[in-house]
Amino acid sequence: MSRFVLLKVLLGPLLKLFFRPRVEGIRQIPADGPVILAGNHLTFIDSIILPLVMERQVFFIGKDEYVxxxxxxxxxxxxxxxxxxxxxxxxxxxxxGVAALMTGRRVLEEGKVFGIYPEGTRSPDGRLYRGRTGIARLTLMTGAPVVPFAMIGTDRVQPGGRGLPRVGRGRRITVRFGQPLDFSRYEGMDRDRYVLRAVTDEVMTEVMRLSGQEYVDMYATKAKAA
Incomplete structure (x- = not known):
C-alpha cells in the first residue's frame, strides 16, 4: 500500500466527519495521462483537502522548509x-521559479497529475488575483489539458491560513472541478508572451466562474505588499 493510499484510508473518514466536503465535477478529470489542475488558493489547508478528495494522486510544489x-x-x-x-x-x-516549472514538466511527462495555484500565493482577502503565466508554459510545453478547480469555504475553516482548522455549522467545504481546457491550438507558442497571457487569463476566468470570487487584475504578491 502506497503512503498516499494509507493517508487517504487514515484521514479520509476524519475529513468527511469534520468538514463534510462536497466534491463536484470530479469526473471531469481524465482517468489517466498528464493533467494540470489549476485553482484558487485561499488558505494553507487547500493543499491538504485537494489531494484527499482526489481519486488520482496529485503532485504539487511546496516549500522545502516543510520537510x-x-x-x-x-x-x-x-x-x-x-x-x-x-x-x-x-x-x-x-x-x-525555473525549478518549479521544470519539476511540473517532469511530473506531467511521466503522465501524472500536477496541481498549481496560478496566483502564486494565497489570496490576502478572499478575492481572486491575476494568474502568473507558468501555468500557460506548462500546458503549452507538455500538451497536458488544464482542469480548473475552485476551493470554496476553506478560508472560513482556516481564516488567514494559520492556526488549527475550525469545524462547525456554516463551515462546509466545496471542491468544484470544471471541464478540461485544451490549448493545443497554441502549440509551439510557449515563448509568445501574448499567448501566455491569453491562456492564463482563460484559465483564471474559468476559476472565477467556478469559485464565484471577485476578480482583481493585480498580482496577489503586490496586493500583500501594499
Missing part, C-alpha cells in the same frame, strides 16, 4: 507532505 524539520513534529510533517504528493523546491532562491 527539513529534524524534530518529531518536523519528521511527521515531512512524511505527511511527501505522502500527499508535495515535491519540495527552494522557491526563495534565484532559480526557484
Amino acid at each position: 527539513k524539520g529534524r524534530s518529531l513534529r518536523g519528521r511527521l510533517m515531512a512524511w505527511f507532505f511527501t505522502a500527499v504528493g508535495m515535491i519540495p523546491v527552494d522557491r526563495d532562491g534565484g532559480h526557484g
Whole structure:
C-alpha cells in the first residue's frame, strides 16, 4: 500500500466527519495521462483537502522548509507532505521559479497529475488575483489539458491560513472541478508572451466562474505588499 493510499484510508473518514466536503465535477478529470489542475488558493489547508478528495494522486510544489524539520513534529510533517504528493523546491532562491516549472514538466511527462495555484500565493482577502503565466508554459510545453478547480469555504475553516482548522455549522467545504481546457491550438507558442497571457487569463476566468470570487487584475504578491 502506497503512503498516499494509507493517508487517504487514515484521514479520509476524519475529513468527511469534520468538514463534510462536497466534491463536484470530479469526473471531469481524465482517468489517466498528464493533467494540470489549476485553482484558487485561499488558505494553507487547500493543499491538504485537494489531494484527499482526489481519486488520482496529485503532485504539487511546496516549500522545502516543510520537510527539513529534524524534530518529531518536523519528521511527521515531512512524511505527511511527501505522502500527499508535495515535491519540495527552494522557491526563495534565484532559480526557484525555473525549478518549479521544470519539476511540473517532469511530473506531467511521466503522465501524472500536477496541481498549481496560478496566483502564486494565497489570496490576502478572499478575492481572486491575476494568474502568473507558468501555468500557460506548462500546458503549452507538455500538451497536458488544464482542469480548473475552485476551493470554496476553506478560508472560513482556516481564516488567514494559520492556526488549527475550525469545524462547525456554516463551515462546509466545496471542491468544484470544471471541464478540461485544451490549448493545443497554441502549440509551439510557449515563448509568445501574448499567448501566455491569453491562456492564463482563460484559465483564471474559468476559476472565477467556478469559485464565484471577485476578480482583481493585480498580482496577489503586490496586493500583500501594499
